[in-house]
Amino acid sequence: MRRMLREWHWQRLKTPLAQLQLLVLDVDGVLTDGGLWLDPEGQLQKRFDVRDGLGLKLLQQAGIELALLSGGHGGATEARARQLNINHCLVGIQDKPPALKALQQRLGIAPNNTGFVGDDLNDLAVRRNVRLLLAPSDACGPIRRQADAVMHHKGGHGAVRELAERVLKARGIWTTLADQGWRDRNN
Template sequence: MIAALDRMRQRRRWRQLGPRLDQLRLVVLDVDGVLTDGGLWYGPNGELFKRFDVRDGLGIRLLQQAGLEVALLSGGMGGATEARARHLGIRHCLVGVKDKPAALTRLLEQLDLEPASTAFVGDDFNDLAVRPCVGLLLAPADAAPPLRRQADAVLERCGGNGAVRELVERILGRRPQWRQLCAEGWRDRND
């Protein structure tokens, strides 16, 4: 019963956020716990491996094609994030960031954007600090409870399992080209 009420509240929140989704020009994604499930795999020589969801990748490409900028902002390092960013054509891949609000503020200045045109998707305590820097703070379903409580909305999917793609569909689903995309498909390289 409680879960059903929570889902109804979240649906209502998403409807109310519609006009703010329309204003977005930049979507900033945390990596571990948003683009990945938060797990880290280490090889015998210390190399780091991360698993990324291919549907999230296509969603990012769809956002880019629609004219939105996408950036990655992560405290982690290791090379896998940078490789994924290159593969998807993400120009702003900020890794090893110790002060996320400061890095995000610099990025907004560089892109000449206002916080109201920016959404950030994060999953843990360190992502709460960006709240004053963005118009929308969003969280995957499995984010830390304090972030879920303070987020403008919570996605139905978990990090690394289509949460980013869900957000992309919520953003682009409000735009006229979405119907055409759904009817005719997407013609570009698959990611």
Template structure:
């Protein structure tokens, strides 16, 4: 029953996925599993899923602007953003709705054409600032309850890739990728 409900949620969101201009992602609990590794020197380490990364590259290829918006900081997020060619990497953010509004204004993107993938209460604060609020399956209950759709995957374990594929499907770009594969042309 839950799977049928989730598929129904996604069908309702198809147009929003087609029209999406900006996808903003929280980091800890979305691009990572939420765990933090700290070495003996106090260096913060994070684990990122490589398939999520390719999903983001595929979205860039169809013109979706990407941004990372995180309350945390420590260098790993910035390094991953640079690897993926994500220019808008906002870390150490205390007020996510204000930072998101500034980003939308700078990029000229309306809230209706903005999607946000988050996992916790501080992400729920952006609800009124986006047209599409999304959550991984292991997000906190209040966020899952208010999200427009909930992914099957967990944060740091394929949720971002799943969302990327759904966006690509809505835009008609997934079939060709699925049949012919993808090559990084280093544009």
């Protein structure tokens, strides 16, 4: 029953997913599993899922602008953004709504065409600035309850890839990709 209800939520989001122009992602707990590794010199290291990376590339090729918006910093997020050609990597952001609003204004993209993926309480603050608030399955309870939909996958373990597939299905692109495969046309 719970799975059917979850799928119903996704079905009602087909139009907003198809109209998405900007997808903003928190990093820790969304693109990573939230774990932080420190090497002996105190340098921060994070683990990213390569399938999430491919999902982000697919969204870029579909014309969706991507941004990372994180309260953390340390270099790993910026490096991953460069690898994925994500031009908007906002780190060390303590107050997310003004940063998101400034990005939307700079890009000329309305909140109604913006989605945000977050996993914790500090991500709830952007709710009024986006049409879609989405969460990985292991997000904290308050964000799961207020999210428009919750992915089946956990943060750092395919949640972003799952969302990418749902967006591409809503746009009618997924079937061709699933049948013919994908080639990186950015290189």
